[in-house]
Amino acid sequence: MVASTVTFESCKDYDDDIDNLQGQIDKIATSLTDLQAKVGSFVKSVTYDSSTGVLTVVDSNNSSVTYTIAKNLPTYSITVSADGTVSLLKDNTVVSSGKITFPTPEPVASFDPSN
Numbered sequence: 001m002v003a004s005t006v007t008f009e010s011c012k013d014y015d016d017d018i019d020n021l022q023g024q025i026d027k028i029a030t031s032l033t034d035l036q037a038k039v040g041s042f043v044k045s046v047t048y049d050s051s052t053g054v055l056t057v058v059d060s061n062n063s064s065v066t067y068t069i070a071k072n073l074p075t076y077s078i079t080v081s082a083d084g085t086v087s088l089l090k091d092n093t094v095v096s097s098g099k100i101t102f103p104t105p106e107p108v109a110s111f112d113p114s115n
Contacts, residue, residue: 045058048069055067077089080100087097 042060043057044060044062046055048055050073053068053070055069056064057067058064074090075092077092079087079089081087084100084102085097086100087094089095
């Protein structure tokens with residue numbers, strides 16, 4: 001008698017795994033799109049009312065957020081004098097200064113257009 005043995009080897013059905021991975025990719029793409037939309041909304045305007053101390057920030061979607069900050073904020077300014085002294089002033093009082101020194105330029109050789 002001759003006996004034959006037949007062996008069947010089947011491949012695993014990967015359709016469910018592929019669908020699962022595709023679902024995860026779609027979720028990531030949606031999350032990135034949402035993040036880009038949120039990050040893409042830039043500040044449209046910023047105003048400060050010194051009498052109330054309210055800072056208002058308006059984004060490109062016209063949504064506004066207000067912050068109450070100190071009413072008496074110091075005023076900072078920078079001055080530069082003719083001798084190269086740079087000063088940082090707080091409410092018109094110097095809080096820091098330094099001098100900029102520029103190198104002496106070398107003399108420029110005369111130009112003779114006939115050459």
